[in-house]
Amino acid sequence: MDRLTDFLQRFELRAMLLHNGALVRPLQAETSEGTGRLYLLRRGTVELAGPGRRACVLREPSLIFYARPQRHVLRSAGEGRADVLGAAVEFGAGDENPLLQGLDLPLCLPLASMPGATALIDLLFEEATSRRCGQAAVLERLSEVLVVRLLRLAMERKLMDRGVMAGLSDPRLARALTAVHAAPESGWTLERMAARAGMSRSRFAEHFSTVMGLPAAEYLKRWRVGLAKRFLREGRAVKQVALDVGYGSSASFGRAFAQIEGITPTAWLRGSHEVA
Template identity: 40%
Template sequence: MHLIRAGKLDIIHSGRSTGLHVDVPSLLFYPRAMPRRFVSDEPNGADLACAELHFDGGVANPIVAALPEFVCLPLESIAGAGPVLAMLFDEAFSDNCGRHVVVDRLFEVVLVQLLRHLMETGESRGGMLAGMSHPKLRKALVAMHEQPAWEWSLEGLADIAGMSRSVFAGCFRDIVGCTPGAYLQGWRIRLAQQALRQGRKLKMIAIDVGYGSEAALSRAFKAQCGMGPRKWRQSLEAD
């Protein structure tokens, strides 16, 4: 994430014939790796505060998968961000004790405000963010995220959303891009991957993410990732 406080920038993206020209305070966000080069006005330069963000699961994270290739927004278009950005810039361009910790936290706040903006303006490309912007589907998504181990049924999720079973299933598929069952399995497997990185035992992981046994988790994990959890962890360690 790049926050441009002042100055002008030309942003050149590799492999693209056209670039971007920024001449107002702006936010640039690259959810996935994308080669880029910044060219500033020679006599005046530009003031930037930048952060490297890490999402659990990398590009497989449901938030990352729902985001566009890159985002470029004037800072003034992000509702409620003014005071946070003012404090962030003050800390970033000062020598205050502990400023790195403060700036890290403030960047997290800006990220949340950016995600809200993308949801409210419909700029996410389907997936979780699109579902979270829907007033009814978000209730079901929050329930799955908060209680992934629960034995969710289509009827139960539809009740939480306040919709009929058939309308909920169709609306979820159209907006999120997959069935509720596929989304829940994907979320459970991402939680399992996180636990595997932490070195936890497979039997306990299976219970925590809603599978009654190691065998059931292994089947779902292989269907999602193309390999079982043990092999996946071995490949992770090899990398």
């Protein structure tokens, strides 16, 4: 497996079209909506504003990506027409995907800085103006591909200096992380992860904490519990989920789950069903 495949296989990426065309009214998002946002500015000038930050004015064709749900508003800011394509983006339910933990701030990139995605973006804009049958479905699928290309670009250019994206951008940490993501049920220890990274145990532990923002053992636990929540929601038995994510017994799994969620897996699942 490569650095991104396990995330995309285990946490489903979905894009849902929200807007296509002239930005007449502001596009607003609330944290409670539970989805990220992808915007493509084709022409015109827009202003992006969010709580606690200065408003950002974009005057050239640009991409804006909120990986996590955050309150913000995008509005037209020029005299002429602003054409925008907007989509809601979801990486699984809730905040289970650790990939999102390193993406707290929106990515704002001029389209000219993404030459490798030019053909894809051109196809998106062509489809956006075609008004042919199935247009919304095509735009959503192309938006999903664009998000993957954007995540790849963020790793290649090391756009993040902390969190999972930063770890996947680090050649040594990426080897350990990719192995853990591919086989969470394996008996991972700090020594085994360090060996995957080609580092000493102490050096790996220090470097992992610095780049990722938390110790390796804590990250492993959070990755396993995130997967477990998805498996539980799919209807798997608690005992089977415990084995699937690397715990030898339901008791040890329950303790790890409670350390992250504050409640037992059974109580969490019951609450999840009640909310649904």
